[in-house]
Amino acid sequence: MKPLFLNPxxxxxxxxGAGARYQASREVTSFxxxxxxxxxxxxxxxxxxxxxxxxxxTLEDCLTIAKGFDMVVMYTSTPTLAIDIETARRIKxxxxxxxxxxxxxxxxxxxxxxxxxxxxxxxIVCRGEFDYSTKELCEGRxxxxxxxxxxxxxxxxxxxxxxxxxxxLDALPFVAPIYKRDLPISxxxxxxxxxxxxxxYSSRGCPSKCIYCLWPQTFxxxxxxxxxxxxxxxxxxxxxxxIPEMRELSFDDDTFTASREHARNxxxxxxxxxxxxTINARANCDYETLKVMREAGLRHVVVxxxxxxxxxxxxxxxxxxxxxxxxxxxxxxxxGLSVHGAFIMGLPGETKETIQETxxxxxxxxxNSIQASLASPYPGTEFYxxxxxxxxxASDDFIDSTGHQKCVINYPNLSNAEIFNSVEEFYDKFxxxxxxxxxxxxxxxxxxxxxxxxxxEGKQYLAYMQKRKQGQSCxx
Numbered sequence: 001m002k003p004l005f006l007n008p009x010x011x012x013x014x015x016x017g018a019g020a021r022y023q024a025s026r027e028v029t030s031f032x033x034x035x036x037x038x039x040x041x042x043x044x045x046x047x048x049x050x051x052x053x054x055x056x057x058t059l060e061d062c063l064t065i066a067k068g069f070d071m072v073v074m075y076t077s078t079p080t081l082a083i084d085i086e087t088a089r090r091i092k093x094x095x096x097x098x099x100x101x102x103x104x105x106x107x108x109x110x111x112x113x114x115x116x117x118x119x120x121x122x123x124i125v126c127r128g129e130f131d132y133s134t135k136e137l138c139e140g141r142x143x144x145x146x147x148x149x150x151x152x153x154x155x156x157x158x159x160x161x162x163x164x165x166x167x168x169l170d171a172l173p174f175v176a177p178i179y180k181r182d183l184p185i186s187x188x189x190x191x192x193x194x195x196x197x198x199x200x201y202s203s204r205g206c207p208s209k210c211i212y213c214l215w216p217q218t219f220x221x222x223x224x225x226x227x228x229x230x231x232x233x234x235x236x237x238x239x240x241x242x243i244p245e246m247r248e249l250s251f252d253d254d255t256f257t258a259s260r261e262h263a264r265n266x267x268x269x270x271x272x273x274x275x276x277x278t279i280n281a282r283a284n285c286d287y288e289t290l291k292v293m294r295e296a297g298l299r300h301v302v303v304x305x306x307x308x309x310x311x312x313x314x315x316x317x318x319x320x321x322x323x324x325x326x327x328x329x330x331x332x333x334x335x336g337l338s339v340h341g342a343f344i345m346g347l348p349g350e351t352k353e354t355i356q357e358t359x360x361x362x363x364x365x366x367x368n369s370i371q372a373s374l375a376s377p378y379p380g381t382e383f384y385x386x387x388x389x390x391x392x393x394a395s396d397d398f399i400d401s402t403g404h405q406k407c408v409i410n411y412p413n414l415s416n417a418e419i420f421n422s423v424e425e426f427y428d429k430f431x432x433x434x435x436x437x438x439x440x441x442x443x444x445x446x447x448x449x450x451x452x453x454x455x456x457e458g459k460q461y462l463a464y465m466q467k468r469k470q471g472q473s474c475x476x
């Protein structure tokens with residue numbers, strides 16, 4: 001069977017595909033690669049990957065494309081499940097015999113519920129990593145003999161045995177050739193990266209115990225599995241030789257620095273290539289490892305600080321203290337590394353006072369850029385279980401009618417409206433302080449490209465906040 005791997009259409013500028021950790025429209029245009037879809041696509045002859053939001057394909061465009069395939073594999077999420085089922089229904093209308101498959105964290109945790117929600121529209125749900133499951137399905141293997149899938153037969157839900165996590169990541173194909181074959185490289189943009197960028201994984205899984213983090217708890221596991229440094233180097237070398245427009249490489253591993261030895265070994269191999277690269281790091285990485293990576297071309301680190309309140313850090317089992325994070329940030333600055341900080345508003349223990357503590361903490365760290373998200377208790381996470389037990393979940397709708405993130409958490413002493421409003425307050429107090437404005441003006445004066453970038457992003461941010469407010473008021 002010929003498969004279509006589809007990141008389906010949703011909302012304008014919606015970043016929710018098979019590479020996004022938070023499924024929502026972002027403050028400024030941001031698109032991650034649908035990396036999870038590209039691994040199996042590289043193993044199956046006749047496959048195609050379509051990333052509808054990035055390629056600006058409408059539903060009608062996707063229906064036309066789907067007619068040429070025997071199977072459609074869609075990555076779905078908790079916020080978009082109903083929309084994606086409707087997309088599958090429309091695909092079935094134009095090609096009734098096509099096999100519809102859903103993948104992703106939500107259906108991995110709730111396979112039977114997802115199939116029932118599909119009500120005959122969804123044929124198969126893949127639980128967990130789906131690289132080999134989809135390959136075996138396309139080879140014509142009997143569904144009952146394919147591990148890691150669920151389907152309905154004669155009115156009964158069938159769950160085949162769980163598929164073990166993939167240990168030999170070197171056996172998987174490179175995703176970069178699929179990017180080049182199927183996707184518009186120049187359209188993938190992350191504001192704090194040099195663009196166009198290319199993103200790959202050097203590992204899967206994360207050993208950290210954060211209660212809110214979606215992928216390790218539902219999909220990729222808490223056992224970290226590593227590609228060999230040589231295998232990583234060979235893919236990066238292929239990218240350098242075949243995607244010359246790339247200005248920066250991103251390692252989008254859950255935590256690139258979880259194995260410091262692996263991080264240093266990869267860095268040493270990359271050094272002769274002379275490229276700029278970025279990583280996701282924990283704020284407890286040691287100075288020497290940062291130094292090795294910096295000398296090998298590392299320019300930028302993305303770090304989940306989450307909160308400036310020590311008790312909340314313990315509540316969420318972050319495993320990193322404020323003291324460690326402050327030292328890490330100082331080390332990055334000493335080495336000349338750019339830092340993008342990710343924060344989450346509304347985690348367990350949040351109060352009006354801790355919100356201000358976190359905002360002041362971010363200002364004290366004086367990072368290059370930040371992202372503030374709303375705490376989202378996705379099914380399958382420890383945070384979800386805790387929120388259910390405590391009665392904190394006020395709504396099952398994680399996004400509004402325009403695709404913007406909603407606050408579904410409501411604490412006894414802090415309302416979801418207060419948490420929602422704290423995001424805009426955070427951005428305003430961080431970005432509109434004199435020190436940041438003067439630094440930005442300085443960049444704009446000496447760098448025309450940076451000037452155009454910042455003006456464009458500023459315009460997008462103001463438009464986003466207006467839409468966000470409108471969405472919230474419509475939902476109230």
